[in-house]
Amino acid sequence: MPLRNGGFERKSKASDQIPSSSLADIAFLLLIFFMVTTVFRQERERPIEWPSAEATEQIDENRQNIMYIWVEQDGGIFINDQPVSMDQVSSLVAPAWIESQRRLRISLRADARAPYRFIDGVMEEIKAGGAIYVVFATDLERRMARERR
């Protein structure tokens, strides 16, 4: 019998197929990761124009300790999807401040075009409610965008 391949025969029995039996495990691992990290949105976003800032930083606080106050261009204030009047803000901030053990961050999501008197009014209300940490919600602005401006 003539020798094939000059007598050198492949001894390896390794399959040349991608093992598909572990595919499900990989998929489930990814699935569980996304399930755990998903946070369902509790409130609906108001349509505002976001101001942008270069010094924008992430809030390093739990979501439970962040309170969102929306200020629209016409001065309409929304907390938890509910329209509220200016003088109601402090009565909503105060219990949240105590509940969070003085860690509450107020994310002030104000429209870029809103007149400053509304922002000042809300900040006075926040102060009256006892909270001191305020974050002006902004979009991150890249330096390139700024130079074009």
Add this chain to the structure above:
Amino acid sequence: MAILKKKTKVSDEIPSSSMADIAFLLLIFFLVTTVFPKDQGLQIVLPEAQEEVEVSQRNILHINVGTDGLVRYRRGDSENEFTVRPPEMEDIWRMEVAQNENLIAGVRTHPEAQHRYMVQVLDALQMAGAQRISLQMGEG
């Protein structure tokens, strides 16, 4: 008596070949529905009640933000007022604080000025590393 024999050849195992398909379907669903939280912005700390302190005029940089988006600033102990665009405040603050490290930024915004102008000034100050910033509303 006839022997009753099970003729069916149906496997009694759960088919595992479709498991990956199911998992990927769920995976894609979660990928699509995930919303990453956008909790970002410019952080400031408001003064607590009854925490008002007298500050010497020497240590204040008055920064006035107008309805036109321009910034007029002057040192507390000076009469000279300069008008600049908000991004220029970054270098100005660096220069001023190099001369006086106790400097406080007193940002006074016109009631009718757009929120974005105040944010631009605050952004410039924070980029320059300013820590002591006071936000106030100017007279209309």
